[in-house]
Amino acid sequence: MKDQVRALREDFDRELKAAGDASALQALRDRYLGRKAGAITALMKALGALGPAERRVAGQELNELKTHVESGLDAARDRAASDSTAQRLARERLDITLPGRRPPHGRRHPLTAAREDLEDIFLAMGYEIFDGPEVEDDYHCFEALNMPADHPARDMQDTFYLAEGGLLLRTHTSTGQIRYMLSNPHPPDVRIICPGKVYRRDDDITHSPMFQQIEGLVVGKGITLGDLKGTIEAFLHALFGAQFPVRFRPSYFPYTEPSVEVDLGCVVCGGKGCRVCKQTGWLEIMGSGMVHPAVFEAVNARLGRVVYDPEEVTGFAFGLGIERVAMVRHGIDNIRLFYENDLRFLEQFPG
Ligand code: DAH
Numbered sequence: 001m002k003d004q005v006r007a008l009r010e011d012f013d014r015e016l017k018a019a020g021d022a023s024a025l026q027a028l029r030d031r032y033l034g035r036k037a038g039a040i041t042a043l044m045k046a047l048g049a050l051g052p053a054e055r056r057v058a059g060q061e062l063n064e065l066k067t068h069v070e071s072g073l074d075a076a077r078d079r080a081a082s083d084s085t086a087q088r089l090a091r092e093r094l095d096i097t098l099p100g101r102r103p104p105h106g107r108r109h110p111l112t113a114a115r116e117d118l119e120d121i122f123l124a125m126g127y128e129i130f131d132g133p134e135v136e137d138d139y140h141c142f143e144a145l146n147m148p149a150d151h152p153a154r155d156m157q158d159t160f161y162l163a164e165g166g167l168l169l170r171t172h173t174s175t176g177q178i179r180y181m182l183s184n185p186h187p188p189d190v191r192i193i194c195p196g197k198v199y200r201r202d203d204d205i206t207h208s209p210m211f212q213q214i215e216g217l218v219v220g221k222g223i224t225l226g227d228l229k230g231t232i233e234a235f236l237h238a239l240f241g242a243q244f245p246v247r248f249r250p251s252y253f254p255y256t257e258p259s260v261e262v263d264l265g266c267v268v269c270g271g272k273g274c275r276v277c278k279q280t281g282w283l284e285i286m287g288s289g290m291v292h293p294a295v296f297e298a299v300n301a302r303l304g305r306v307v308y309d310p311e312e313v314t315g316f317a318f319g320l321g322i323e324r325v326a327m328v329r330h331g332i333d334n335i336r337l338f339y340e341n342d343l344r345f346l347e348q349f350p351g
Pocket of ligand 1: 171174253255287288317
C-alpha cells in the first residue's frame with residue numbers, strides 16, 4: 001500500500017503541474033477523489049482487506065494523500081481564477097486621464113446662412129415668407145409677368161422645359177408674385193419674400209444651372225418709388241453694413257415700370273476698384289422696380305374680378321441671387337465651391 005500511495009502522489013503532483021485550466025483541474029479531481037472511479041477512493045475501499053495494524057498506518061497515509069490532493073487542487077483553482085481576473089483587468093485597461101472625444105459640431109452652409117440672414121431682415125420689417133413650386137408653367141413664369149410668347153426678354157432666361165404638359169423649371173422667383181396675388185389672402189395688401197431655387201441654361205464660373213433667389217413684393221395703396229429705395233437701402237445696410245453706399249440705375253424688366261438696377265459700393269475694396277468689382281467700385285446686387293400695371297391686370301383677369309386695381313394700388317418688386325450675396329460677402333469667385341460640399345471649404349465660414 002505504501003508504494004501505491006507514493007506512486008499516486010507523484011503522479012498527482014506531475015499531473016497537477018500540467019493542468020492548465022479549470023476544466024483540466026476538475027478532471028484531475030474526478031480521477032483522484034471521484035466517488036466511483038477515484039484512485040484514492042479505490043484505495044480507501046481496499047483498506048478493509050488489511051489487518052488492523054497495517055490498516056491504521058495505511059489509513060493515515062491515505063488521509064494525508066487525500067488532504068494533499070485536495071489542498072493542491074484548491075490552490076491551483078484559486079490561482080487560475082486570479083490569473084484570469086488579472087488578464088481581464090489588463091485587457092480592459094481604461095486610461096481615464098485621456099481627454100474625451102468631442103463629436104464634430106455642424107454649422108450652417110454659407111448659402112443657408114445667407115438665405116436665413118436675408119429672411120431675418122425682411123421678417124423684422126413685417127414681411128411674410130411665401131413658398132412656390134420649382135416646376136412651373138409658362139403662365140406663372142412668363143405670361144402673367146408681361147412676357148408673352150414672342151417677348152425678347154425670354155431669351156435672357158432660357159430654361160429647361162419638361163417634355164409633357166407645357167411645364168418648365170422656373171427661371172426666377174418672380175413666379176411667387178403671381179402665385180401669391182392669385183392666392184389672395186388679404187387683398188390688396190402684399191408684403192412678401194419668396195426664397196427658392198431657380199434654373200437657367202447658364203453655366204460658367206459665376207453661374208450655375210441651378211441657383212437660388214429671393215423675390216420681394218409689396219403692394220398697397222400709395223406705395224411709391226421712395227418706399228422701394230428706402231426699403232432696399234435699409235435692407236442692404238442691414239446685411240452688409242451702413243458704410244456702403246447704395247446706387248439706383250435705370251434698367252428694364254417687363255414686369256416693372258420704372259425698373260432699376262441696384263448697386264452696392266464694393267464691400268471688398270470699399271469703392272477704390274478691385275478684381276471683385278471689376279475696377280468699377282460698385283457691385284451689381286439686384287433688380288427692382290414698380291410693379292407694371294399689366295401684371296395686376298393679368299392677375300385680375302385670372303381671378304375674374306378686379307382685386308388689384310392699377311388705378312388704386314401700386315407696388316414694388318425686387319429679386320436677388322442668394323449665391324451672389326454669399327460670394328460678395330465672403331469674397332468667393334467660383335460658384336461651384338458652394339455645391340461641392342468640401343468640408344475644407346465649408347469649415348471656413350462661421351455658419
Ligand atoms: N426676375 C429677375 C431676374 O431673375 C430679378 C428681378 C428684377 C425681380 C426686377 C424683380 C424685379 O421682382 O422687379 O433676374
